[in-house]
Amino acid sequence: MKALISAAILLLLAGCSSGPRIDTSYTSLGQDSRAQFIVIHYTSSDLQRSLDILKGNDVSSHYLIGESPATIYRLVDENRRAWHAGDSQWNGRTWLNSSSIGIELVNRGYVEGAQGRLWYPYSEEQIDALIVLLKDIMQRNGLKPGAIVGHSDIAPQRKVDPGPLFPWKRLADAGLVPWPDATAVARQRDLLATAMPDVGWFQAQLARQGYKVPEHGYLDLETRNVIAAFQMKYRPGRFDGEPDVETAALLAVLNAAG
Structure with a gap:
């Protein structure tokens, strides 16, 4: 008898924890993707340091792409908000963490030298991987060319990444961003x-x-x-x-x- 009572209690608890029964037979046409923008960053550090930072509590991104090999790491599910944009604005939208997908590229950024800033280039392998990832994200989320921006675009008063050596023209040639004739x-x-x-x-x-x-x-x-x-x-x-x-x-x- 005790066994039967215990089994009944477990079944009752399981039913309570399963949540309400929801009818999903109807779908509204009035919707679009949570993600309206894709923001490109560089990490200003090497791969291990980048992973250590982005796995923590303070800063995160949806993806991190290594330099060589250009491994693509998914750190945050696209349906969840990552903390990569900070105080930002684009096309009237503010605080873009809530409406964007963040991609970090392992790149040291720049060092200060006698002739000014020395910027570090991106590897061909890394940009190839980025383009494949961008095409996939844009297709799945129904995004159009123009949705991809740099951190320096959405926060020009405080950020310069992905920097002047980031090959925006290559992304344009791949049909990902608008480019002037x-x-x-x-x-x-x-x-x-x-x-x-x-x-x-x-x-x-x-x-x-x-x-x-x-x-x-x-x-x-x-x-x-x-x-x-x-x-x-x-x-x-x-x-x-x-x-x-x-x-x-x-x-x-x-x-x-x-």
Whole structure:
């Protein structure tokens, strides 16, 4: 008798812990992926140190990609929030941890030298692995080109990763990010050479790209940092934060293409 009572209690407890019965025969069309953006970072350290940090309590990312071999580590399930973006904004969305997938690349970033910052390159193997991963994430989440951004794009006042040696053009060639047509940029450069836009124009065009940028019409440090972040992505040979004709042409072509 005691055995029967014990079995009955266990069955009752099991039923209580299984949760409510939910009918899943209907599905709403009004939905999309939790992930709206993919944010690219570098770790500023080697693989072991990167793993030690990202496995801890303070900082995390959904994926980490080694340098060589370019092993892809999944550290956080895509359905859960990772802590990689911090204070951030893109296209009006703030605190992007809740709406993005974070990918960290093992890369030392830069060291300060006599001639300024020395940036470390990315390995071909690592970028190949990244492109495969990005295509998979975008396909599964229904994301379009333009959803991939750098940490420096969403937090230009405090971050510079993935840096000027990150090959954004390779991602563009793979159909993952928009890229300005070179002929159209040259044409715009000629047109703008005789009528250089003012600072307010640059601020408005950068805001259309998605950046959080002041729109007060004068060139302050905050605006320079945003310009530099854009230049680092589309003109990595010079990212001094100066609002010049070539930067204006790049912005005009990208925004005209939507």
